[in-house]
Amino acid sequence: MISSHIKNLLFDLGGVILNIDFQQVALSFSKLSEKDIPFIRQQIEERRLFYNHEVGKWTDAEFRITVNHMLETSLTDEQIDQAWNSMLFDIPQERIKLLKELRKTYTLYLLSNTNAIHIQEVNRILQRDHQIYSLEDLFDKTYYSHQIQLAKPSADCYQYVLKDAGILPKETLFIDDSALNIQGAKQIGIQTVHLQTPATILDIFR
Structure with missing residues (x-):
C-alpha cells in the first residue's frame, strides 16, 4: 500500500520496467x-x-x-x-498497463543508469511490441545517466532529479532492484521500495 502523501513515482528501468540479464x-x-x-x-x-x-x-x-x-x-x-x-529483453504488457493507470494519480519519472545505444533499443522494443514510440510517452519526464552525466547511487544524481523536477523527497517513492541504489536514495530522504525477484512492480501496487 502506497502512503497517501506520495505524489511522485520514480522508477528504475532495467529489472523494474524492462526485463534484463547482464x-x-x-x-x-x-x-x-x-x-x-x-x-x-x-x-x-x-x-x-x-x-x-x-x-x-x-x-x-x-x-x-x-x-x-x-x-x-x-x-x-x-x-x-x-x-x-x-x-535487453522485453517489457510485459501488464507493466505498460500499470504505468498508464498510475499516471492518472501520480506524476511518473524514470531514472536509469544507461546509454544511448540501449535507450535506442528499448524504444525499438516498445515500438515493436506495444506500438509506443518511446519511453518518454510513458513518463512525465525521463532522466538518463548518460545525458545528465550523473549515475545512481550518487546523491548528486538524485538531487539533480529532485531539483529539475521540482519535487520533494518525502513526496517521492523510488523503485529500484539495486540495494545500493535504494540506499543512496534513502540517504537524502526519498521514500523507497527495493524490488527483489521474483516480485514485480505489479506486486507493489496491488
Whole structure:
C-alpha cells in the first residue's frame, strides 16, 4: 500500500520496467571474439565499460572502439551494438498497463543508469511490441545517466532529479532492484521500495 502523501513515482528501468540479464553481454562478446567469459567479465570490470558509457565519458563511437580494443577484434558497429543490446529483453504488457493507470494519480519519472545505444533499443522494443514510440510517452519526464552525466547511487544524481523536477523527497517513492541504489536514495530522504525477484512492480501496487 502506497502512503497517501506520495505524489511522485520514480522508477528504475532495467529489472523494474524492462526485463534484463547482464550476463548476456559477456556471453555475446565471448561468442564474437572467441575469448572466454571470465576474461570478458574481467575486462568489462577493469575498463569500467558500463560506467564510462553510462555517465557519458565515452561517446557511442568511443565505446565501440574500446570494445574492439578489449576483444582484439574488428567488429562492425552493428555487431557490437547487437551484443551490447543482448542483455535487453522485453517489457510485459501488464507493466505498460500499470504505468498508464498510475499516471492518472501520480506524476511518473524514470531514472536509469544507461546509454544511448540501449535507450535506442528499448524504444525499438516498445515500438515493436506495444506500438509506443518511446519511453518518454510513458513518463512525465525521463532522466538518463548518460545525458545528465550523473549515475545512481550518487546523491548528486538524485538531487539533480529532485531539483529539475521540482519535487520533494518525502513526496517521492523510488523503485529500484539495486540495494545500493535504494540506499543512496534513502540517504537524502526519498521514500523507497527495493524490488527483489521474483516480485514485480505489479506486486507493489496491488
